[in-house]
Amino acid sequence: MKAIVLCGGKGTRLRPYTYSIPKPMLPLGNKPILEFVINNLSAHGFDEIFLTVGYLKETIMKYFGDGSKFGVKISYFIEDKEMNTAGSILPCKKNIEDSFVVVMGDHLSSANPQKLMEFHKKKDAMATLALKRTGVPLEYGVAHTDGDGRIEKFEEKPIVQNLVNAGMYCFEPEIFNYIKDGYDFAQDVFPRLLKEKKKIYGYIFDEYWIDIGRVPDYEQLNQIISIVDLVTRK
Numbered sequence: 001m002k003a004i005v006l007c008g009g010k011g012t013r014l015r016p017y018t019y020s021i022p023k024p025m026l027p028l029g030n031k032p033i034l035e036f037v038i039n040n041l042s043a044h045g046f047d048e049i050f051l052t053v054g055y056l057k058e059t060i061m062k063y064f065g066d067g068s069k070f071g072v073k074i075s076y077f078i079e080d081k082e083m084n085t086a087g088s089i090l091p092c093k094k095n096i097e098d099s100f101v102v103v104m105g106d107h108l109s110s111a112n113p114q115k116l117m118e119f120h121k122k123k124d125a126m127a128t129l130a131l132k133r134t135g136v137p138l139e140y141g142v143a144h145t146d147g148d149g150r151i152e153k154f155e156e157k158p159i160v161q162n163l164v165n166a167g168m169y170c171f172e173p174e175i176f177n178y179i180k181d182g183y184d185f186a187q188d189v190f191p192r193l194l195k196e197k198k199k200i201y202g203y204i205f206d207e208y209w210i211d212i213g214r215v216p217d218y219e220q221l222n223q224i225i226s227i228v229d230l231v232t233r234k
Contacts, residue, residue, distance in 0.1 A: 132209045
């Protein structure tokens with residue numbers, strides 16, 4: 001199975017760390033973020049991986065090489081200019097013949113991309129988005145009423161649930177017909193698919209997921225990893 005990992009961004013929100021290190025290569029414990037991403041793909045049967053690289057690309061290419069050290073085959077597509085999330089996968093078009101997965105090189109997750117693909121194929125979809133289920137408990141109980149204002153039931157401190165776009169997608173090769181240079185998945189591609197009434201589905205998951213997008217997120221996660229490492233060594 002094939003997967004494309006987006007690694008070309010500059011990671012401006014994580015400066016000063018990303019002045020000299022591309023965001024996917026920022027270390028978590030003793031491994032770069034991207035290694036966790038590739039290991040998760042490999043563990044679920046994705047053996048051919050395409051990395052779209054741009055900013056400080058040499059660091060990524062030198063570390064991962066052809067992927068043999070990580071049990072996968074890795075190819076690189078170089079962005080000479082910023083092409084946005086969807087635009088960056090266009091160079092991969094000639095290498096895609098079947099359903100494929102796209103993930104972000106700076107998102108940490110234990111979600112199963114193979115299950116995402118299985119769901120996608122079962123729905124006969126053109127595009128499927130992995131949606132992380134999140135919940136925020138309300139501070140107070142809630143009363144539910146009917147149309148006349150009569151109370152039907154009370155719900156004590158319910159959890160308001162949301163489904164967050166986790167930046168993990170499964171597509172059919174036809175998706176390339178809906179992408180242009182500079183296109184973004186969320187802002188350009190998905191709205192067009194909805195407008196043209198194409199089959200686009202959401203695969204809901206509960207596994208761990210975090211977008212390491214800000215300095216506090218990155219530093220807190222590293223602190224947790226350091227503590228776990230310290231405890232497990234004792």
